[in-house]
Structure formats: structure tokens, C-alpha cells
Amino acid sequence: MQKISQGSRQNMKESPGTSRICPAIKSFFSEKVSGICISSTKHKRLDPKLERKLMEAINRRASSGQRTFRSINSIIMRFPHFKEGLRNIKQVFEQYDEDSNGTIDRDEFNKCLDDLQVHLTKKEKDDIFQACDVDGIEGIQLNEFIVLLCLVYLLMEPSDYATLKLGSQHEATFDAIVEAFLFFDKNGDGKLNRKELVKALNDPSPWEKSPGHVNRKRFKEMDWTNSGKIGFKEFVFTLNDWVGVSGDDDHAHFK
Template sequence: MGGVLATDDSPRKVWTPETKIEAKMVEAMKQRESKGSSMRSFNTIILKFPKIDESLRKCKDIFEQFDEDSNGVIDQEELKKCFNKLEISFNDEEIKDLFEACDINDDMGMKFNEFIVLLCLVYLFKDDPQALRAKSRIGMPNLEATFETLVDTFVFLDKNMDGYVSKNEMVQAINETTSGERSSGRIAMKRFEEMDWDNNGMVSFKEFLFAFTRWVGIDEVEDEDEED
């Protein structure tokens, strides 16, 4: 994941998307960022964790419904059926691109947290006519409100509105909340490292989403299921 730093005649370095999905993600996020964020501090985000956690866990029923062979993952064929059921109109190539983008283990099976990330990307893309096409909204108002909160959070973190969150932007966001606290820098670094899983110094919306599912404990849901 990630791109390359363009070092042409531009006065500042620009992060270039590496894949079509990442480019669509960045473009859709820039359009959303032009509207601004309602978030005022990182504490505002943290206070929303319990409600977000509750909403995302309700996706488990949807996930299990479309995991037809009950093996704990959704494959591409099952995902196609899922999209048809949710009235999300993507062609085979778009579904393949999305699947591969969210299947971070490259095991051809989408786990629950990966499925949540995919649905949130669908939500992000839905209003962009040049991006992946959706015939209708996901159809779950509460879930859409949760996805909007996640998008709004990323907009708050991405101060320069380039579609990525840098280490400096994360530090700035944390410092706005914990101004004067000696530990604020360490907190920011820890949060950023949790998001930047490919260690390239820039965090995409997808990376942010995967980190967020861990922060609210979605990974623990999977661990509990495996133990059962």
C-alpha cells in the first residue's frame, strides 16, 4: 500500500497513489474534505468509540448471512451475492479491485474486519460519479451514520486535505486535545504507528479504517469466534 513521492518541480512533495482503488479513495476523500469536518478534537472521536463499536458489531449478522459456507470468511463469489442483496451495483472488475484492496492477508478470504472496511469504502465512493458506482445506498441508516463518523474523523486528521494523514498531522490532532501534556507526542506516535502498517510515513483512509477496527475491539470479536 502506498505510493511514491513525486520530486518534480513542485514546491512540496506529493504522495502518488499506487493502485486504482487508492486513487479513487484519495479523490473521493478530497471531495469530502472540501466540506470540512464537524470534529473539534481527538477526544470527541474517542468519546464516540462505544457507539461506533456497537454499530459495527451489528454488521456481524450481515457478514454471517453472506458467508454461505460458514468458514469465517467471504470469498469473491459470496461478495458478489452480498452486493446484489444490498443493491450495490458494481461490475466484476470493480468487485475484484475492492476485494483485493481489503483482503490484506492475500488469502482470498475476507474476514469480518476486512468486510467492514470494504463497506465503508463503498460508502465513501457512493457519491462520486467517477468512482465505483452504487445503485443505492447501503440501506442501513445507522451503519451509514457510523461510516460518516469515520469519514469525518479522517477529514479532521488530514489537515492539508491531500487524502492522506502524515505523522505531523497526527501529532497536531493529538496536541489540539492534550495541549501541554508531556505524553501527547508519545500518544500521537503510537496511534500513527498503529495506522501506518506499511511504514511508509503516510496513512490512507483504508489503513485508518483497519486501525480503527482494532481500536474499538472488532478484532477481538474475531478472536472470540475462533475460540468458540
């Protein structure tokens, strides 16, 4: 997080009994969170069959009863850890971007999944590739690759995790992302609606509650199709943006 000058510390002094607000949390509850550049002509939903498979995987996780996050603040405080974990995936990306052009094409993507020993049908691979290529540029870029691998990880059967050659650090990051999604997805059906989002943002906490107009803005950031429902894919893209994975400024979202 940003270093706070002595003068700033003095300005942050509170009256007795008042909780200090973490800068990252205060920033999240402001309107200063950039949107994601999505090409409307390139945006593609997952195939319904694959979408159901994804929702079933989320439902299994929800049924386990394990919960890592108890409040939105606990998620926001983990932003630096999310960012570090997701940026480490850049090494995997560069390994399979064989022509070093900043994108992974279909052949490079298929080789990546083969090496990771991920077992999906050709149709499933093609569908995930198309659904994650959202910026209008042919090929998968780093931020899209992060989402793509997270989807692949969640779609795998738990019995296959032992053979997945992704690395425990990356798996732990993806597990934390799934848990963050489940914090919002109160009923575990694999979709978020506005009511669930608002409830999650306004759960009792010692920090501060999110104003209504910010709740609407946060929901709009994720609801790409204006359907009133947010899928896991859209959530992961938005989380990447919230933590600033793609930004050059390490503190872009902690202003």
C-alpha cells in the same frame, strides 16, 4: 466503559481546578493498544486509479466544510458508539457468509454488492477484495468486511446513496468514520502524514496531550508500508482495532 469501584473513585480525586481524565482517553494516550496482524505477503495496495477515486471522494467530503469532531477526545469518547455500529455489520456479514465458514469468498462478496445495488466494475470489486484481505487467510473475515464495506460506501457517488440497501444506521457509522479521518486529514488530500497526526493528537484540550513516543507508536500502527503516508483503508483497520471490534473482551482497549 468499565465500571469504576468506589475505591478507584477515591483514587481519582483531583485537586481543585484539575480536570478528570476519562479512562478511555487515558488508555488511548498510553501504549496499551494492540497492533493489527497483517501478513506482509498478503498486504496489497489499492489500484492507483481506485486510490485516486477514493482520495477524490474524501476531498469532496472535506470541501463540504462539515466537521463532526473538534478534538481527538471527542473521537475517543465515541469509541463505544463506533464499536456498536461496526459490530452490527456482523448481521450483514453472516447473511452473505452462506457456507458459515467465517469468511466471505469472491462469489459471496459479489452477491452482497449486487443485493446492495452497488455499481462498481469487476476490476474495482476484485481490487477492493484483494486489498482488504490482509491477514493471509483466503477470504474476507468480519473485520476485513467492515473495512471493505466502508471503502465501497465512500467510493459510491452521493447520488447513489438513496438506492443503497445498507441501512441508515450503517451509513451513519461510515459517515462518522469518514469524519474521524478528516479530523486527522487537515488538508483533505486523502492521506495522513506524521505531522498531521501529531497535530491532531496534541490539539488543545482539557484532558491530556499524547507523549511523543505514543504519537510515534500510533503512527506506526497505521503506516503499514513505512511510507510516511497513511491511507483511508489503513485508518479504518486501525480504528477497528482501537475500538476493539475484533476483541472478545468488550473493554480490551479501555484498561
